[in-house]
Amino acid sequence: MQEMRLKLERYINNYLELWDFSGVIQVRKKEEILFEKAYGYSCIEFGLKNTMHSRFSIASLSKQFTAFAIMHLYDKKLLDIDKPANLYLPDDMKIHASITIHHLLSHTSGLYNFYNFENDFFSGYNRMDYSKKDFFHRYINKHPAKRPGKEFDYNNSNYNLLAWVIENVSGDDYENYLRSNLFQPLEMKSSDVDDGSRIIRKRAYNYVKDFANTVKSPYHNEKFSIGAGAIVTNCEDLSKWYSCLRDRKILSQKSYTRFFHENKNNYCYGLEHHHMYGTDRYSHGGDHLGICTYMQSYYEEDICIIILSNNEAIDQYKLGNAISDILHYKDVEMPKKHQEFPLSERELQTFCGTYLENKIQVKWMKGKLYFTRFSGNLHIEIYPIDKGKFVRRHSDQVNPYHISENEDGKKTFFGYVKK
Numbered sequence: 001m002q003e004m005r006l007k008l009e010r011y012i013n014n015y016l017e018l019w020d021f022s023g024v025i026q027v028r029k030k031e032e033i034l035f036e037k038a039y040g041y042s043c044i045e046f047g048l049k050n051t052m053h054s055r056f057s058i059a060s061l062s063k064q065f066t067a068f069a070i071m072h073l074y075d076k077k078l079l080d081i082d083k084p085a086n087l088y089l090p091d092d093m094k095i096h097a098s099i100t101i102h103h104l105l106s107h108t109s110g111l112y113n114f115y116n117f118e119n120d121f122f123s124g125y126n127r128m129d130y131s132k133k134d135f136f137h138r139y140i141n142k143h144p145a146k147r148p149g150k151e152f153d154y155n156n157s158n159y160n161l162l163a164w165v166i167e168n169v170s171g172d173d174y175e176n177y178l179r180s181n182l183f184q185p186l187e188m189k190s191s192d193v194d195d196g197s198r199i200i201r202k203r204a205y206n207y208v209k210d211f212a213n214t215v216k217s218p219y220h221n222e223k224f225s226i227g228a229g230a231i232v233t234n235c236e237d238l239s240k241w242y243s244c245l246r247d248r249k250i251l252s253q254k255s256y257t258r259f260f261h262e263n264k265n266n267y268c269y270g271l272e273h274h275h276m277y278g279t280d281r282y283s284h285g286g287d288h289l290g291i292c293t294y295m296q297s298y299y300e301e302d303i304c305i306i307i308l309s310n311n312e313a314i315d316q317y318k319l320g321n322a323i324s325d326i327l328h329y330k331d332v333e334m335p336k337k338h339q340e341f342p343l344s345e346r347e348l349q350t351f352c353g354t355y356l357e358n359k360i361q362v363k364w365m366k367g368k369l370y371f372t373r374f375s376g377n378l379h380i381e382i383y384p385i386d387k388g389k390f391v392r393r394h395s396d397q398v399n400p401y402h403i404s405e406n407e408d409g410k411k412t413f414f415g416y417v418k419k
Contacts, residue, residue, distance in 0.1 A: 001032070001034070004034060004326065004327065005034050005035065007326050008027060008034055008035045008323060008326055008327075009035060011322055011323070011326060011332055011334070011335070012025060012035060012037075012319070012323070014334050014335055015314070015319055015322070015335040016039065016314075018335060018336070018337055018396070019313040019314050019394075019395065019396055020040070020214075020311070020313045020394065021039050021040060021309060021311070021313045021314050022039055022040025022041060022050060022204075022207065022309060022310050022311045022313070023038070023039060023040065023050060023056065023204070023292075023307065023308050023309030023310055023311070024036075024037070024038045024039070024050060024051075024052055024054065024056075024234075024235055024306075024307075024308050024309075025037055025039075025306070025307050025308075025319075026052070026235045026239070026304075026305075026306045027303075027304075027305050027306075027323055027327070028239065028242075028303070028304045028305075029301070029302060029303045029304075029327065030302045031302070034327075035323075036052060036235075038050040038051050038052050038054065040310070040311070042054045042202070042203070042204035042205065042310065043204070043205050044205075044207065044214065050204055050310070052234075052235055052236070053190070053202060053234055053236065054202055054203075054204045054234060054308075055190050055192075055200060055201075055202050055203045055204065055232050055233060055234045056203075056204050056232065056233070056234065056291070056293065056308040056309070056310055057194060057203075057204075057206060057222075057229075057230075057231075057232050057288070057291050057310070058229075058231050058232070058233055058286050058291070058293045058308065059225075059229045059286025059287060059288040059291045059292075059293055060156075060228065060229055060284060060285065060286040060287070060288075060293075061231070061284055061285070061286040061293050061294075061295055062159075062225075062227075062228065062229045062230055062231035062286070063159050063227075063228060063229075063270035063284065064269075064270030064271050064284060065178060065182060065231060065241075065270070066159050066162050066163055066166070066174075066227050066228070066270060067105050067159075067162070067259065067269035067270030067271075068182065068250075068251070068259065068269075068270070069166050069174075069177055069178055069181065069182065070101065070105060070162055070165065070166065070269075071251055071255040071256075071258065071259050071269070072181055072182075072250065072251060072255075073166065073169055073170065074255055074258075075251055075252050075254075075255050078169050078170070079101060079165070079169055080101070081100065081101040081102045081105065081258070082100055082101070082102055083100060083101065084097055084098070084099065084100055085099050085100060085101050085103070085104055085161060085165065086099075088101065088165045088168055088169050089161065089164060089165060089168060090164065090168050092133065093132075093133070093136050093141075093164060095109075095111070095140070095141065095161065096111075096143065096144050096148070098144075098148045099111070099144065099148045100148070100149075101162075101165065103148045103149055103158075104158040104159070104161055104162050104165075105158070105162065105269040105270070106152070106263040106264065106267055106268075106269065107152055107153055107154050107155055107158055107264075107265075107267055108148065108149050108150070108151065108152055108153070108263065108264055109144065109148050109153075109155070109157075109158050110144035110145060110146035110147055110148045110149075110150065110151065110153065111140065111142070111144055111145070111153075111155055111157050111158065112140075112142040112143070112144070112145045112157075113145065113153055113155045113157070114139045114140075114157070115155070115156060128221065129221070130196070130221050130223035130224060132164070135160075135224060139157070140157045140160065140161065151264070152263075152264040152265035152267060154267075156225070156227075156228035156229070157228075158228075159227040159228035159270075160224075160226065160227045160228055161227070162227050163226050163227025163228075164227070166227075174193065174226055174227065175192070175193035175195065175226075178191075178193060178231075179192075179193075181250075182250070183237075185249075185250060186237075186240050186241065186244050186249070186250075187240060188233065188237040188240050188241065189237070190202070190233055190234045190236060190237045191231065191232070191233040191234075191237045192231070192232050192233075193226065193230050193231055193232070194222045194230050194231070194232050195222065195223055195226070195230070196221045196222045196223045200232050202234075203232055204310040205217075205290075205310060206289060206290025206291055206310050206311070207290050207310060207311045208289065208290050208311065208312055208378065209311075209312070209380065209381075209394045209395070210377075210378055210379050211370075211379050211381065212381065212393075212394065214311070216290075217289040217290030217291075218289055218374055218377070218378060220288075220289060225288075229286065229288060234308075235306050235308065238295060238306050238308075239304065239306070242295075242297055242304040245282070245297065245299065246297070246299040246302065259271075260273065260282070268282070270284065271283065271284050272284055276324070276328075277298075277324075277328040277330075279298055279300050279301055280298070280299065280300060281296060281297070281298055281324070282296075282297045282298075282299070283295060283296040283297065283320070285316060285317055285320075290310060290311060290312060291309070291310065291312075292307075292309045292311075292312055292314060292315075292316045293307060293308050293309065293316060294306075294307045294316035294317055294319075294320045295307070296320050296323075296324060303324075303327055305320050305323050305324065305327075307319060307320055312395050313394065313395050313396070314395070314396050315395075315396040315397065315398050317398075318396065318398050322335075337396075338385040338391050338397075338400075339385065340383050340384065340385065341384040341385050341386050341387070341389075343384050343387075345364075345367070348364065348369050348384070349364050350411070351369065351390075351403050351411060351413075352364050352369070353411070353418040353419060354418065354419045355411075355412070355413040355414065355416040355417070355418050355419070356414075356416045357419075358375045358376070359373070359375075360373075360413055360414055360416055361376060362382075362403070362413065363376075363379075365379070368381055369381065369382050369383065369390070370382065371390075371392075371401070380392055381393035381394065382401065385400060386400075388402055388403050388404050388405075389401070389402060390402075390403065401413070
């Protein structure tokens with residue numbers, strides 16, 4: 001076991017020497033902590049460092065809690081997951097009649113997915129005051145883009161709706177239902193739902209890079225994430241949550257069987273399932289402004305990997321998978337950054353321009369290339385690693401950006417033609 005500890009420490013230290021990581025990492029096997037360390041600052045402004053007790057926004061890691069709460073209502077026979085969701089939604093928030101609770105849980109509802117560059121959700125709407133009805137009617141209440149049950153499409157709308165189902169069926173607020181039926185029974189005393197205004201002690205604030213500077217993450221109203229995100233927690237509580245799922249606490253065996261059942265695209269309910277190393281792996285990640293989180297669980301082997309971060313420096317999936325490989329005695333290459341591909345300033349400037357007004361722009365500034373977001377208010381430095389392939393300078397990026405030429409010889413970025 002000591003040899004494994006040293007391998008984990010060596011790889012993680014080598015990886016984090018490359019990137020300005022802020023957060024915590026914990027690796028456990030059979031109740032023994034093999035690696036545990038906190039990095040960076042929870043509040044740069046006041047010089048407060050992250051600790052293993054720091055509480056982090058976990059973004060889409062929250063989905064498994066929403067799914068679990070739905071199964072809790074299912075256990076109490078307050079809803080049927082195979083029946084239309086409309087039976088359990090408020091009268092003024094109905095969706096297409098063919099969409100079931102199961103479709104929402106498994107991301108197979110076919111609902112219109114507004115998480116794209118064309119819509120103004122990220123660039124403006126989710127910074128506004130929250131109105132559930134206006135949000136529903138403006139972004140979610142649309143005819144399904146695909147036939148329900150036919151295709152997997154990861155869509156936060158599914159889990160926003162599930163949060164509203166929980167509220168409508170239980171007669172309680174989403175956060176109160178989770179607190180009373182999940183957090184308190186499991187003694188998860190550091191877990192809460194961020195409603196955008198609640199004071200959450202020991203919380204790590206989120207940061208991003210603008211040019212080469214660390215800055216506060218762009219503002220967004222977390223109420224728009226409830227159900228799909230918005231939970232704040234720490235390593236200790238997520239370990240308790242892992243034990244709940246490992247030991248099958250709270251829910252009936254019937255509900256656990258459905259909860260862990262793999263649907264389309266390896267997705268269960270709020271968790272992904274893969275058969276790895278001859279056993280079952282359940283995992284999920286979370287990505288949002290200034291947030292990157294990841295949790296992998298091997299219940300048969302009693303292994304739990306938790307990565308929580310309040311900046312965007314690392315690829316948490318790459319790091320988590322490397323840790324898994326080490327735990328399963330696989331050879332792992334030492335991490336390294338992408339090598340820069342030589343292009344002249346003139347060649348680099350050919351990529352500059354507006355691809356989507358106020359949303360996707362590439363600029364040449366101070367001798368460097370930047371992908372700009374939020375109407376030019378956030379500047380992400382990128383550099384070439386091959387012809388037409390670029391990665392971020394200050395964060396690990398496994399899948400490069402592609403800026404290619406279409407049949408007309410015009411450059412395209414994210415499928416949009418440069419104007």
